[in-house]
Amino acid sequence: MADAAAQEEEVAAEVEAVQAVYGDDCVVLESYPPHLHLYIKPRTADVASQQFVEAVIGVRAGSQYPNEPPHIELLDSKGLDFQRQKHLMNSIRDRACDLSSCLMLVAICEEAVEKLSVMNHPDGDCPLCLYPLVPEDEQSKVLQFMKLMSCFHCFHSECIIRWWNWIQTEERSNASDSSSAHVPPIRDLRNHKDTRGAVEESMGNCPVCRKVFHAEDFEHVLDLVGNHSSHLSLNDNEDDDGEKLLQSESENARRQNFEALLKSQQENSGLIEPKKNIVVLPGMLLPPPVASSTSETAKESAEEQQREPPGTSEMHSGGSSDRPKTHEQRSSSSRERRVRNTRRPVKQWIKKESGRAE
Amino acid sequence: MTSSSASGRKTLSKIACNRLQKELLEWQVNPPAGFKHKVTDNLQRWVIEVNGAPGTLYSNETYQLQVDFPEHYPMEAPQVIFIPPAPLHPHIYSNGHICLDILYDSWSPAMTVSSICISILSMLSSSTMKQRPEDNDRYVKNCRNGRSPKETRWWFHDDKV
Numbered sequence: 396m397a398d399a400a401a402q403e404e405e406v407a408a409e410v411e412a413v414q415a416v417y418g419d420d421c422v423v424l425e426s427y428p429p430h431l432h433l434y435i436k437p438r439t440a441d442v443a444s445q446q447f448v449e450a451v452i453g454v455r456a457g458s459q460y461p462n463e464p465p466h467i468e469l470l471d472s473k474g475l476d477f478q479r480q481k482h483l484m485n486s487i488r489d490r491a492c493d494l495s496s497c498l499m500l501v502a503i504c505e506e507a508v509e510k511l512s513v514m515n516h517p518d519g520d521c522p523l524c525l526y527p528l529v530p531e532d533e534q535s536k537v538l539q540f541m542k543l544m545s546c547f548h549c550f551h552s553e554c555i556i557r558w559w560n561w562i563q564t565e566e567r568s569n570a571s572d573s574s575s576a577h578v579p580p581i582r583d584l585r586n587h588k589d590t591r592g593a594v595e596e597s598m599g600n601c602p603v604c605r606k607v608f609h610a611e612d613f614e615h616v617l618d619l620v621g622n623h624s625s626h627l628s629l630n631d632n633e634d635d636d637g638e639k640l641l642q643s644e645s646e647n648a649r650r651q652n653f654e655a656l657l658k659s660q661q662e663n664s665g666l667i668e669p670k671k672n673i674v675v676l677p678g679m680l681l682p683p684p685v686a687s688s689t690s691e692t693a694k695e696s697a698e699e700q701q702r703e704p705p706g707t708s709e710m711h712s713g714g715s716s717d718r719p720k721t722h723e724q725r726s727s728s729s730r731e732r733r734v735r736n737t738r739r740p741v742k743q744w745i746k747k748e749s750g751r752a753e
Numbered sequence: 754m755t756s757s758s759a760s761g762r763k764t765l766s767k768i769a770c771n772r773l774q775k776e777l778l779e780w781q782v783n784p785p786a787g788f789k790h791k792v793t794d795n796l797q798r799w800v801i802e803v804n805g806a807p808g809t810l811y812s813n814e815t816y817q818l819q820v821d822f823p824e825h826y827p828m829e830a831p832q833v834i835f836i837p838p839a840p841l842h843p844h845i846y847s848n849g850h851i852c853l854d855i856l857y858d859s860w861s862p863a864m865t866v867s868s869i870c871i872s873i874l875s876m877l878s879s880s881t882m883k884q885r886p887e888d889n890d891r892y893v894k895n896c897r898n899g900r901s902p903k904e905t906r907w908w909f910h911d912d913k914v
Contacts, residue, residue, distance in 0.1 A: 522863035523827065524768070525775040557768070558862055561828040602863040 403427055406460065409498045417504065428456040429500060432470065435507045437515035442658065447517050447542060447549065448474035450483065452507055454500065461498050464491035473547035479514055486510050517542065522603050523554035539650075546606045562599060763824040765797055772827055773797075776865050785870045797822050799866060800836070809878040816840050818873070819849075820866060830860035832903050833869060841883035844876065848893045850902040851876075852886065854909045857902075 410429050414421050420434040431454045440446030450472040456465035469484050490506040491499055517528045517540060528540045528549055539552040550558075600607055765773065773796050780790055789802040799820040805811025817836040823829040833856050835849035844852040855864060855872055886892070896905075 524772055525779070525865075526771075558828060561825070600861075602861045605861065 405498060406456075409500050413500050413504060416501065425455075428458050428460050429465070430455045431500070433504055433507070435504070435511055437512040438508055439512050439515050443544065444542075444654075444657070446515065447547060448472070448479075448511055448514050449547070450475065450480075450507065450511060452484075452487070454503060456500075461494075462496050464488075464495055464499070465503075467491060467503065474517065474542070474549070475514065476519055479518060483507070483510050483514070517549035521551045521554050522548065523550055523558060526551075543601050543606075543608045545608050546601050546604050548601050548603045550602075558602060559599070765822060765826065766824050769822060769824065769826040770796065773822060776867070779865075780867060785867045785874075787874055788870045791817075801866075801870065803870070803874065803877075805840070806874060806878045810880055810883055811840055811877050814840065818870070820869070827862040827864070830856055830903065831866070831869070832856075832901055833873070834902060840877060841885060842877060842880050843882070843884055843886055846886055846889050846892050846896075848896055850892070850896065850905070852907055852909065854907070857905075857907050858909075 406427060406429060410423060410426055410431070413431065413433075414423060417433060420436075422432040424430040424432060432451060433454065434449070434451050436446060436449045440449075451470040453468045453470050454465050455467075457463055467484065467487055469480055472480055472483075475483065487503055487506050487510070491503055494502055519528065520526060521528050521540070528551065540549050541552045541555060542549040777790075777796070784790065787804045787806055789804075791800040791802060793800065799818075799822075801818040801820065803816045803818055805814040805816075816839065819834050819836050821832040823831065833851060835845060835851065837847065837849050839845050839847060839849045846852070851873065853872065853876060855861075855869065892905075896902075
């Protein structure tokens with residue numbers, strides 16, 4: 396009897412230890428025999444955008460615990476396909492069996508965290524193009540991927556943006572279709588009140604699980620959507636350009652900048668101080684020599700304009716004006732700019748038309 | 754009968770082509786149970802043989818599905834019909850058109866030919882009586898000019914069958 400009481404006390408202390416380590420991520424449903432729900436995320440997931448998997452496991456011990464290992468089940472998971480779920484649960488259960496007759500709750504949780512940390516990468520194929528998210532062989536080109544923050548489903552950035560643009564185009568053609576009186580075919584179906592309402596208010600549904608995702612899910616690639624929409628259209632010959640652009644050095648640098656910015660934003664609870672390296676330069680505040688609509692994003696060279704998506708960094712435009720430039724040079728580069736600017740809407744217009752003409 | 758609108762369809766985009774080749778490859782390795790892809794050199798139109806699942810009303814029956822892919826597959830849903838004679842089913846019209854939400858409103862680009870096939874077989878398997886939809890004659894008459902089922906304004910009666 397005294398033994399049993401002592402054992403119960405030990406187990407209670409163990410549950411307390413788990414609670415101390417996992418805090419809010421541990422829900423104790425029953426203190427003896429212990430029954431816990433644990434929200435497990437990888438150790439390597441300090442930054443939300445770097446977390447690709449998570450799991451909720453239930454640990455239910457019987458009265459014979461710790462002589463009998465507890466019953467362990469997977470209650471919920473994100474980012475894990477069936478194979479990886481199985482792998483996770485098998486290794487946790489193996490660990491529990493190994494430790495039979497020892498107090499093992501903490502060790503079980505550690506095992507889960509450990510395994511999940513190893514698995515903290517997107518796995519499998521992009522659900523849209525069906526090619527691997529992360530190519531196994533070094534030779535293949537690496538495409539950028541992203542995940543939806545709410546459901547952890549991962550896609551190539553390019554694929555999800557293409558899909559996003561498609562929806563946008565449909566929305567637009569729906570809007571113009573419904574304003575005219577004729578009866579549209581398929582578009583009208585898609586324009587069904589549920590779909591439309593959902594898209595307008597909360598942006599969209601995950602193509603895999605249909606979970607509604609919100610603006611913040613898309614934020615980390617939203618700048619890509621805006622700047623690359625013309626390059627990532629559904630048109631074939633533009634496709635390669637878009638790929639090149641996504642892989643280009645300047646694009647990667649821009650992405651890194653954005654990551655750093657996001658990080659500092661998270662660290663400073665949303666507040667970002669202006670960059671220190673912006674200095675006031677002679678001529679910087681002079682009224683621009685060309686029309687304000689085009690001068691804002693004028694860049695040093697036409698070459699850079701081609702590589703870098705327009706309008707990404709206002710800083711460059713400020714910095715560029717310190718270079719001594721004649722008015723001729725300036726206006727020639729901004730003329731190019733203007734040409735590009737006028738070309739873009741035309742492209743979009745073509746895209747929209749072809750979408751509708753189907 | 755084949756749908757006339759399919760023949761006038763635009764050719765597949767490069768993206769659609771890549772995706773379909775990938776699907777075909779996956780199908781060859783791991784075809785959905787009860788289905789057989791009839792090999793042709795036409796990537797844009799697949800003809801698939803369906804075998805009714807054992808223990809259902811359609812066991813030992815074989816039908817043919819015709820899947821036509823649009824230019825912007827998988828953004829747009831493929832057109833899927835039974836090549837007549839179509840199975841007798843409350844949601845399948847005698848001209849082969851199928852009333853199934855995922856083929857129209859509920860299409861998602863994450864779906865594949867394989868997942869469509871599984872849905873269709875499941876629809877067949879859960880049927881409790883072999884009959885045509887109530888509005889079969891009216892609908893088929895309306896479609897006489899070879900209209901694609903994707904142009905129909907479907908409303909999906911029930912999800913039991």
